[in-house]
Structure formats: structure tokens, C-alpha cells
């Protein structure tokens with residue numbers, strides 16, 4: 001039966017950041033698809049939409065009127081998942097009581113922000129200019145600083161849901177930032193992994209990972225002096241990528257102007273390639289992982305700035321990957337390998353298909 | 357600002373089985389929805405479809421002809437994620453080598469089965485009679501026994517994806533069973549939690565949990581002598597439920613005829629209520645967690661049979677919950693509380709809406 005071939009034989013790969021596994025079945029890409037098809041987004045939106053609650057000058061569902069903003073615009077989500085004021089929850093915690101150890105809860109205060117990237121209704125990151133994306137980074141940095149200095153909250157999770165298939169209900173370019181009293185599960189898990197790696201090996205897991213990927217080269221999609229975009233060895237989503245700081249940088253607050261410019265440039269280049277892959281406005285959820293705004297112990301030292309991009313599409317603009325059944329009950333499964341995905345993203349044109 | 361109210365204030369709840377957290381934002385149910393709408397499934401399918409690759413007597417894409425089966429029918433998936441034969445993968449593992457500790461993989465052999473529940477194209481579990489569901493349980497039990505005795509593989513994950521929104525490409529009633537060389541991540545995680553709970557408290561986490569839920573009653577949806585169906589305290593999906601054995605039973609192999617009958621009965625009753633909730637064929641992924649077919653150490657003793665149901669719908673037949681953005685980068689978030697969901701499921705009729 002020959003020798004083992006990662007491009008043809010089933011295997012699992014370990015994710016050292018989240019301490020989990022993914023099943024890879026590369027031979028399965030031949031499978032025909034008879035299931036649900038996604039609608040593609042129309043490419044012909046107006047640059048202002050009178051019914052959009054994010055466009056400048058419009059009135060939102062709960063009453064407030066948006067300013068006539070000219071670059072970015074930040075406001076508190078009208079339907080926030082967490083709020084600044086609520087009564088404290090004080091459970092009678094005692095590990096001897098079966099009920100309190102099995103029904104464990106915490107009160108969580110915080111604030112949810114919406115951040116518009118542009119006054120234009122019909123642009124997206126790949127269609128924005130690099131200085132405009134730098135301005136988005138500046139807006140994130142100011143909000144991070146403001147939350148850090150003015151609130152007692154623990155973490156600021158900045159993320160973007162793009163496309164109807166990712167639960168985004170408005171195409172106006174925007175992201176969200178949820179500021180919470182507690183450190184959310186995913187970054188908490190990453191800190192656990194980073195901490196135990198450093199304790200064991202004396203180095204930073206993500207610094208080491210960046211240097212391994214430099215040696216291997218097969219999963220790197222794009223890079224510049226400050227950042228690299230790669231398909232992680234342990235990617236779950238078909239075209240999942242990670243933007244990783246080349247040097248050990250804790251948060252947006254530590255970026256030099258050069259780093260900020262390099263990140264904006266890489267974000268633009270990566271999302272252009274994403275759009276070109278299936279000639280569609282490529283849906284994804286993306287987000288930043290960085291130092292907590294209110295860090296404890298070694299968290300700042302451990303932090304190595306990175307962004308995750310989780311795009312659902314598998315084989316064209318209308319066929320997505322479903323992480324269901326085996327993925328929910330067993331473990332995530334993917335078809336094409338991380339290396340094959342990186343090849344595909346590298347192969348597409350670097351000029352946006354709408355601008356040619 | 358008053359006292360803390362679980363039905364009105366944001367909080368996190370801990371999942372002791374998977375060792376993770378969920379953010380609950382009960383006030384957020386008022387949020388209007390302008391996003392993607394799902395198609396509802398048509399209720400008027402024929403009982404035989406000549407183009408269906410699962411109907412009796414039809415030919416599948418890769419050539420084989422289905423027998424004219426009269427109850428259940430099991431076959432090996434034509435596009436299996438794992439296969440019985442492949443070359444062994446032997447990595448040069450050494451913890452001193454940065455590359456091998458960051459790029460960790462394992463070869464995985466196994467078999468993927470498809471299990472048709474019925475020859476009829478247009479039924480689903482809630483529309484089947486209890487003896488027919490018992491026959492499905494018998495089929496699962498035989499397959500479990502066969503894999504246990506005839507293969508070296510570790511685990512058999514039985515699961516059903518129901519509905520196009522859950523990635524199911526064929527409405528013919530069927531589930532899958534993936535038999536793998538490795539213990540998948542989710543059950544492995546549960547065994548870790550069960551083991552550490554027993555080490556600490558001397559009892560079984562799920563036995564204790566069943567008795568806490570009996571005392572509280574607020575999250576129990578249905579029960580009989582052998583099983584209970586409840587919305588777990590830490591549920592993530594809006595109408596997530598768990599079917600839990602009332603007594604410490606390791607696997608399908610240990611069921612008495614009475615237990616088998618009780619489980620079939622509860623599965624039918626629960627899925628009828630699901631369908632009645634939004635008067636639609638209710639989509640979900642569900643699956644069984646039980647003892648590994650090839651257990652090591654204390655795994656059989658630790659096993660407490662249960663089933664998870666993960667349904668995506670939130671507010672009607674066409675509006676689903678998206679676990680995206682914050683959920684992927686931070687932690688899962690839900691709107692209505694587990695207790696509110698249980699109330700809703702209890703409130704619907706026990707007779708299927710199509711049979712009235």
C-alpha cells in the first residue's frame with residue numbers, strides 16, 4: 001500500500017493553540033454536492049442606502065441618528081449582548097455542594113460596539129485603500145486604549161462577520177467589538193496553551209511557529225516585514241488563514257507606524273485574494289487576538305498579536321463547508337489539506353476581479 | 357439596580373462536560389432580524405423517489421444498487437472521510453525538535469457508514485412508530501457490536517444531520533456512523549472531565565447532574581423510567597437538548613429491552629415536540645456519546661450514555677442562530693435561557709402537527 005501521503009491519506013492534525021484536533025480527509029474532495037446552495041451577494045449596491053441603519057445621517061431602529069461621518073464611526077450596539085450596568089451576581093459557591101459545582105454561573109457586564117469601516121455602503125476591506133484600512137486600525141487602537149483606561153473590563157474582542165452566510169444582516173462594511181468583564185473562552189484557552197509552552201520550552205509558541213512556517217514555506221500565502229498570512233497547519237475551515245506578527249508584539253497599542261501600515265497592506269492583499277478565489281465577495285468571520293485590556297499575571301508577556309480568518313466557502317461561491325454532525329459530536333473534519341488551500345490562495349490574481 | 361435576574365441579566369454558564377463556557381444574554385431576544393432566512397423544507401415528498409440514492413432498489417453514484425430493504429439499511433459511505441486501508445504514518449517524534457512539536461499529526465484509519473432509518477423516503481424520526489425507532493436502535497447496537505468485535509478501531513460516532521440547513525443533502529431518513537482509529541476530540545474531552553470529576557468527588561458527573569436536574573425540574577422537557585430529555589444548564593444552541601440515561605449505563609450494548617423501548621419512545625416524543633415548535637421539520641445534528649468500542653483504562657466505568665441534539669433554529673422555521681464572530685473568536689453566545697427554552701418545548705402539543 002505504498003508510503004503515507006498527506007495529500008491522499010486521512011490523518012489528524014493537532015492545534016497547539018486551542019489544544020484540539022482536526023480530521024483531514026484529502027481524498028474526499030471528489031465528493032459531489034447535492035445539498036444546500038448559498039445565494040451569492042450582489043455586486044451592485046448603491047454607495048448610500050436610505051434604508052441602511054449604518055449609513056451616515058440615517059436613523060437607527062431604536063431612535064438615534066447617525067452623524068454624517070466621513071471615515072469610521074463607532075457606536076454602542078442597540079441590541080448589546082452585555083451591558084455596563086446590572087446587579088452583581090453573587091452565587092453561594094461551595095465546592096461541597098453538588099448543585100453549585102454542576103450549575104456554575106458568573107454575571108457578565110460589558111459593552112458591545114459597532115464600528116463602521118467607511119461611510120460608503122458598498123465597499124468592503126478588499127475594495128478600500130490601504131490608508132483607509134490604516135484608519136480602521138487607528139479606530140480599533142483608540143477603542144482598545146479607551147476601554148483599557150476607562151473601564152474595569154477584562155477583554156476587548158474585535159471581530160467582523162462578513163456576508164449573509166456568516167450571520168451578517170447588513171452589507172454596510174462594519175465590525176463589532178465586545179468588551180467583557182470576563183476573559184472569553186477562546187483567548188483564555190490560547191493563554192493556557194501559550195503559558196504551558198513557554199513553561200516547558202522557554203520560548204513563545206507563536207514565535208517558534210512563525211519560524212517553523214518560514215522554513216517550510218508551503219503554507220505561507222503572503223508576507224511583508226511585519227506580518228505573515230498563512231493557512232495554519234491545523235486549519236479547520238477550508239480556506240482558514242491566520243495573520244501573525246513576525247515579531248513578538250502584544251497588542252495594537254505596541255504597533256509602530258510601519259507595522260500598522262504593513263498590517264493594513266496585508267489585510268487588503270489577503271482579502272483581495274479571498275474575493276478572487278471564487279469571484280465573489282468572500283464571506284468570513286475574522287477577529288483579533290491580543291493582550292487583555294486588563295491583564296493579569298503574565299498575560300501581556302505571553303501575548304503575540306494575531307488574527308484568525310474563518311471563511312465557510314469550500315468549492316465555489318455557493319457551496320459551503322458545514323461543520324455539523326461529526327464535527328459537533330466528534331471533531332472538526334476538512335477535505336483539502338492546509339497546503340493545498342495555501343496553493344490555491346497563492347495562485348489567484350493579486351488585483352481585485354472587480355477592478356480589472 | 358435591584359437583584360440579579362437570570363432571565364434578564366447577562367451571565368456566563370460553565371459546561372462541566374466539555375470544560376467550556378457560554379455567554380447568555382436573555383434581554384437580547386427582542387432584537388429584530390434582517391439577515392439571512394432559511395428555506396423551509398417541503399412537507400409533501402413522495403414515499404419513493406427514483407432519483408434518491410438511498411431509496412430501495414436505486415443505483416448509487418458510484419455504481420452499487422441498493423437492496424429492496426424493508427426496515428433499516430446499512431452500507432459503507434461511498435465518499436468516506438476515513439478508510440480501512442492506508443499506509444501507516446510514522447512521524448519522527450521527538451519533543452526536542454521544534455518542528456515536530458508544532459506540526460503534530462497522526463494517521464487515521466476507519467470506516468464511515470450510512471444507516472437508512474426506513475425504506476420510506478418521506479418519513480423522519482418523529483413520524484415513525486416507536487417499534488420502527490427501536491429497530492433503528494437495534495441496527496445501531498449490531499453495528500456497535502460488529503465494530504467492537506471485528507475491528508481494532510477506537511470509537512464509533514453515530515450521528516444524524518437533519519435538514520438542508522444542517523448540511524444534509526438528502527431528506528431520505530438516515531444517519532451516519534464514523535468508526536475511527538482515534539478517539540475523537542469531543543468524547544476525549546468528555547472523558548477527561550468525567551475522570552477528573554470522579555477522582556475529586558467519587559461519583560459520576562452525569563449521575564450527579566441527573567439528580568440535580570430532578571430536584572430543579574425547570575430544565576426537564578420529558579422523561580420516563582429509563583431516560584430524561586432536558587435543556588442542559590449550559591446549552592449553546594437555542595433549543596439544544598440532551599437525552600440522559602437515568603441510571604449509569606455505558607453503551608447501547610448494556611440496554612435492557614425496557615430501556616431500548618423507553619429510549620425509542622423518548623426520541624419520538626422529543627422530535628415530535630421539536631417539529632411542533634415552529635410547525636416545520638425541525639433541523640438538527642444529533643449524536644450518541646457512549647463507551648469507546650475499544651476502551652482503555654477506566655473508560656467503560658466512566659461512560660454514562662447520553663445523546664446531544666443541536667438544532668440551529670432560533671425564532672421560527674426560517675430564522676436560525678449563527679454561531680459566528682464572537683462565538684468563533686470569543687465564546688458561544690445565546691439569547692433565551694435554558695429554562696425559557698425548556699418552557700417553550702414543554703408548552704407545545706404532544707401530537708405531531710401533520711397528524712392532527
Ligand SMILES: O=P(O)(O)O[C@H]1O[C@H](CO)[C@@H](O)[C@H](O)[C@H]1O
Nearest residue numbers: 321322323324325326327333523
Ligand atoms: O457526509 P455528508 O452528509 O454528505 O456531509 C455532511 O456531514 C459530514 C459529517 O458531519 C460533514 O463533514 C459535511 O460537511 C456535511 O456536509
Ligand SMILES: O=P(O)(O)O[C@H]1O[C@H](CO)[C@@H](O)[C@H](O)[C@H]1O
Nearest residue numbers: 167677678679680681682683689
Ligand atoms: O450582532 P449581529 O451582527 O446582528 O449578530 C451576529 O453576530 C453575533 C456575534 O458574532 C452573533 O451572536 C449572532 O448570532 C449573529 O447573527
